[in-house]
Amino acid sequence: MGITSKPVVFAVLSAAVILIGTTATVFIPLFMPSTQPVSAYIKPYTAIEQEGRDIYMREGCNNCHTQTVRPLRTEVLRYGEYSKPEEFAYDRPFLWGSRRTGPDLNRVGGKYPDSWHYTHLMSPQGMFEKSNMPPFAWLAKNKLDTSYSYNKTSTLGFGYSESDVRQQISQYKATVTDDAYPSKESRDKVTPPELRKELTEMDALIAYLQKLGRDVKNMEAKK
Amino acid sequence: MNEAGYNYRVVRGFAFSALFWLVIGLVVGLWIAFEMFNPALNLTPWLSFGRLRVVHTNGMGLGFSLAAIFATSYYMLQRLTRTALAFPRLAQAHLYLFNTVIALGALSLFAGMNTTKEYAELEWPIDIGVVIFWVMFAVNVFGTLIRRKEKQMYISLWYIIAMTVAIAILYIVNNLEIPINLFKSYSVYAGANDANVEWWYGHNIVGFIFTVPMLAMFYYFLPKATGLPIYSHRLSIISFWALNFAYLWTGAHHLMLTPLPEWIQTVAMGFSIFLIAPSWGSVVNGYYTLQGNWDQMRSNYLVKFFIAGITFYGLQTIQGPLQGLRTINAFFHYTDWVIGHVHMGTMGWVTMVVAASFYYMIPHITNTELYSIKLANIQFWLTLFGQVMWTTAMWIAGIQQGAMWKATNPDGSLMYNFLDTVASLYPYYKLRFAAGLIFFIGVLIFVWNLVMTVRKQPRQAEA
Numbered sequence: 001m002g003i004t005s006k007p008v009v010f011a012v013l014s015a016a017v018i019l020i021g022t023t024a025t026v027f028i029p030l031f032m033p034s035t036q037p038v039s040a041y042i043k044p045y046t047a048i049e050q051e052g053r054d055i056y057m058r059e060g061c062n063n064c065h066t067q068t069v070r071p072l073r074t075e076v077l078r079y080g081e082y083s084k085p086e087e088f089a090y091d092r093p094f095l096w097g098s099r100r101t102g103p104d105l106n107r108v109g110g111k112y113p114d115s116w117h118y119t120h121l122m123s124p125q126g127m128f129e130k131s132n133m134p135p136f137a138w139l140a141k142n143k144l145d146t147s148y149s150y151n152k153t154s155t156l157g158f159g160y161s162e163s164d165v166r167q168q169i170s171q172y173k174a175t176v177t178d179d180a181y182p183s184k185e186s187r188d189k190v191t192p193p194e195l196r197k198e199l200t201e202m203d204a205l206i207a208y209l210q211k212l213g214r215d216v217k218n219m220e221a222k223k
Numbered sequence: 224m225n226e227a228g229y230n231y232r233v234v235r236g237f238a239f240s241a242l243f244w245l246v247i248g249l250v251v252g253l254w255i256a257f258e259m260f261n262p263a264l265n266l267t268p269w270l271s272f273g274r275l276r277v278v279h280t281n282g283m284g285l286g287f288s289l290a291a292i293f294a295t296s297y298y299m300l301q302r303l304t305r306t307a308l309a310f311p312r313l314a315q316a317h318l319y320l321f322n323t324v325i326a327l328g329a330l331s332l333f334a335g336m337n338t339t340k341e342y343a344e345l346e347w348p349i350d351i352g353v354v355i356f357w358v359m360f361a362v363n364v365f366g367t368l369i370r371r372k373e374k375q376m377y378i379s380l381w382y383i384i385a386m387t388v389a390i391a392i393l394y395i396v397n398n399l400e401i402p403i404n405l406f407k408s409y410s411v412y413a414g415a416n417d418a419n420v421e422w423w424y425g426h427n428i429v430g431f432i433f434t435v436p437m438l439a440m441f442y443y444f445l446p447k448a449t450g451l452p453i454y455s456h457r458l459s460i461i462s463f464w465a466l467n468f469a470y471l472w473t474g475a476h477h478l479m480l481t482p483l484p485e486w487i488q489t490v491a492m493g494f495s496i497f498l499i500a501p502s503w504g505s506v507v508n509g510y511y512t513l514q515g516n517w518d519q520m521r522s523n524y525l526v527k528f529f530i531a532g533i534t535f536y537g538l539q540t541i542q543g544p545l546q547g548l549r550t551i552n553a554f555f556h557y558t559d560w561v562i563g564h565v566h567m568g569t570m571g572w573v574t575m576v577v578a579a580s581f582y583y584m585i586p587h588i589t590n591t592e593l594y595s596i597k598l599a600n601i602q603f604w605l606t607l608f609g610q611v612m613w614t615t616a617m618w619i620a621g622i623q624q625g626a627m628w629k630a631t632n633p634d635g636s637l638m639y640n641f642l643d644t645v646a647s648l649y650p651y652y653k654l655r656f657a658a659g660l661i662f663f664i665g666v667l668i669f670v671w672n673l674v675m676t677v678r679k680q681p682r683q684a685e686a
Contacts, residue, residue, distance in 0.1 A: 004375055004376045004381070005374050005375055005376065007365060007368035007369060007371075007376060007380075007384065008365070008369070010376070010381065010384055011365070011384050011387070011388055014381075014384055014385045014388050014389070014467060015388045015389075015392070017464065017467050017468045018385070018388065018389050018392065018467055018468075018470075018471055019392070019471075020468065020471070021468065021469070021470070021471030021472035021473075021494070022392070022423065022471045024472070024490075025419075025423070025471075025472055025474070025475065025487055025490055025491065026396075026419055026420055026423045026474070029416065029419060029484065029487060030412070030416050030419075030420075032484075034484045035414075035415045035416045035419065035483070035484060036413065036414065036415070036416060054407070057337055057338070057339045058335035058336075058337055059268075059271065059273045059274065059335065060271075060272070060273025060274050060276060060277055060335075060337055060339070061273055062273075062339050063272065063273050063276045063277070064272065064273070066557060068481045068482065070480040070481065070553065071480060072480065072553055074628060074629045074630075074631060074637060075628075077631075077636070077637055078628070078637055078641070083481065083482050084482055085414065085415045085482035085483075085484075087482075088413070088414030088415060088418075088482065089413060089414050090413065090414075091413060091414050091417070092409045092410045092411075092412070092413045092414075092417060093338060093339055093340050093409070093410040093412075093417050093421070094410075094413075094414055094415070094417040094418040094421070095339060096418055096478075096481060097557075098341060098477065098557070098561070099557055099558075099559075099561070099562070100557040100558070101259070101645070102641075102645075103641040124262070125262065128642050130642060130645070130646040130649075131262070131642060131645070132258070132259055132260065132261075132262050132645060132649075133262065134258070134262055134265035134271040134272050134273065135262070135265065136271075138268055148403055148404060148407070151403055152403055152409075155401055155403060155409060156409060
């Protein structure tokens with residue numbers, strides 16, 4: 001065998017062999033329309049929702065929760081409409097996950113009121129005695145850092161101006177700190193008094209959870 | 224140092240780094256295994272499951288496995304080329320940088336710096352560190368190969384070359400990201416494409432860490448330990464090229480029934496089935512090497528490790544492709560079955576082969592005998608029993624939860640709510656924790672045995 005005495009040739013040949021399948025199934029699809037469909041119904045995340053998504057990533061929620069509903073009868077029955085490729089157009093990275101220690105979250109938006117999420121995140125065991133989900137009460141004790149929000153949304157190409165982002169933040173802050181906010185009671189229960197007039201990490205995370213699948217519901221309704 | 228001037232200092236450094244990260248990774252593994260049935264251990268943010276799980280997977284995959292690979296690669300490279308390392312000081316710097324990067328990586332994951340792409344969770348500054356130490360390794364590999372005194376490159380060297388090239392491509396392509404600041408970045412790919420790139424990486428990084436270099440060890444240390452030549456050189460050539468060719472097409476079997484275009488999934492399914500052939504090429508080669516000498520299973524303590532290891536590799540490479548079939552995948556995906564599958568590979572195949580390689584290599588590089596063969600035998604049975612119990616518990620848990628997710632009442636409605644299916648798994652999670660503990664005790668004995676072996680130094684072979 002000639003090449004077993006030529007290490008550099010051997011390495012080049014290995015690389016070529018490795019790159020054949022890679023090119024066919026990974027590199028070429030990068031540029032195919034079928035892997036990146038778009039829909040006018042699918043809107044980018046607001047700055048707050050994206051901050052919530054980053055907290056979801058930081059806490060590794062994707063280790064236990066998937067975000068893709070498969071086109072299987074019992075799955076659609078359990079979670080709702082199966083996942084479509086266009087709904088992930090703004091997801092960088094994707095968060096489909098690989099293990100369902102907890103349920104899929106791709107259709108969780110709008111399923112429960114905000115108050116449900118405040119109470120559940122504060123103590124999953126308080127709501128479901130047998131749950132093994134870690135409690136996340138401490139997220140309500142952290143003030144949301146929005147100093148990179150504009151930088152983030154512009155890097156992701158969401159098309160917001162700096163004042164759009166500021167407005168989105170102040171608007172969401174006004175919503176959750178309003179005395180008329182329907183989930184005020186449960187929010188106050190988990191949020192320390194000094195942060196009740198501020199945005200917390202838990203507020204942002206819930207905003208993100210409520211966005212999941214929302215646009216698809218509109219898309220399906222109008223079909 | 225030794226007659227041929229080989230550099231064993233760096234081999235030893237990496238070997239004991241591997242043992243260190245092995246123990247750390249397993250402690251974290253036990254911790255999260257406990258959290259799975261009792262969430263009370265989520266004591267602080269940095270001890271919560273979502274953060275710890277990635278410390279476990281990265282600690283074992285990049286910490287323990289890479290260190291073991293570097294140790295054995297530097298050893299095999301020098302022995303098989305009959306040449307000292309081309310750049311010994313670079314290798315020493317590689318050792319220090321590697322441990323620094325892994326330690327910083329672990330701390331950053333504890334702190335929640337997590338890109339969420341599986342087995343590529345490290346943020347971009349750490350990624351750069353990984354790429355740098357990989358280049359340092361590659362320079363030594365090719366530098367030594369070019370200067371080699373032995374003309375023909377043995378099978379193990381092919382696998383080391385393939386790994387060196389493949390991991391560089393995989394790691395860089397999947398980790399392309401745009402930084403926001405020092406602690407945060409976003410993937411350059413979006414949605415289905417990001418998923419496709421990630422699982423191309425996720426599947427192959429496992430292949431080129433847990434399969435390819437482990438086969439390099441297997442092909443080198445099995446003949447060394449037994450004094451028997453590999454059964455078929457031709458079979459090893461065919462297996463090598465077929466494995467390298469087919470592996471890269473199969474990542475999308477991790478994305479069955481997701482919004483990824485169906486043809487990519489189907490191609491992945493086909494190549495996954497094809498992969499059984501080259502994988503079993505190595506299994507058959509291993510078994511036939513012992514043809515007529517099976518008595519060594521009794522007389523040579525190392526043979527057990529290799530044969531048990533290659534057997535689990537064989538089972539793994541049948542189970543994996545079958546899980547990739549769309550209909551079977553629909554049932555098993557997202558359940559604990561897959562967790563069982565991964566751990567048969569890591570606890571069964573990887574641990575066995577690394578243990579045998581270290582038991583052979585460490586006494587060799589320190590000019591001494593193994594501290595205790597008896598302890599090595601005890602370790603073998605503890606890790607074997609722990610692993611089989613561990614994986615079996617997860618397979619049963621996976622079948623049970625998969626069936627419960629699909630169960631419907633006569634009127635077509637779902638029979639179980641999600642929480643029922645989770646709560647039904649707790650007995651298996653407790654069993655898994657117990658099995659993990661048994662395995663861990665085995666590993667502690669392994670580490671102890673090697674530490675004592677080195678402490679016997681210098682040159683007390685008779686003692």
